Amino acid sequence: MTVWDPFGTLASALWIGGAQWAGKSTVARLLAVRYGLTAYHYDYHDARGHDDRRVARRVRLGEPAAGPDPDAVWVHDTPERMAASTLAGFPVRFEWALDDLRALVSGRPILAEGWGLRPELVAPMIDSPGRMVVMVPTEEFRRHQVDTLDRAAAIGASGLSDPERAQRNRLARDRLVAEDAVRAADAFGIRVVEVDGSRDAEAVADDLAEHFARYLPARDR
Secondary structure (H helix, E strand, O other), X not given: OOOOOOOOOOOOOEEEEEOOOOOHHHHHHHHHHHHOOEEEEHHHHHHHHOHHHHHHHHHHOOOOOOOOOHHHHHOOOOHHHHHHHHHHHHHHHHHHHHHHHHOOOOOOOXXXXXXXXXXXXXXXXXXXXXXXXXXXXXXXXXXXXXXXXXXXXXXXXXXXXXXXXXXXXXXXXXXXHHHHHHHHHHHHOOEEEEEOOOOOHHXXXXXXXXXXXXXXXXXXX
């Protein structure tokens, strides 16, 4: 597979993929500060910087520019169909992220993190599975995150007819998407790190730093 990479950015990147609420962003920030890395946060760009492209794609496909009805997405669908739809949409969203990453030039490695950085999408671009880690929460830790983090408990859609059902559907969808990430990681020989909350973010960052050691610069003091 040949990937357009004009500045060699993608070839030298490090990747943290996996499930939501596993602490990917926190660990990426810690590693970026420790080693002077350039961090790319997929979720931030996907939710904000890519919205114009998302709207344009809907219009091109003959779909409503404003997107589907929130109840149709979160309340009236099944977790299985929601997960399938999410997985089907990742390749398009991944291309948008690659455009962002291609534009980055840094004297230090670029560390990209986010749940849309799927093993099956990243694996064909990297020279070693050691350039990627997949982080997933245990079921208990996922529920802890939902109970303690406002952003984890928020659906991100207003005016829902049944917010409790929407939340159940979202959690079940996230579980299915996480399970799929683990299967894909196993298929490509990419390491999976299960986060259960027994170690703090610094300790998890230590673990990932050891995993990425051959690619990291000397630690900034």
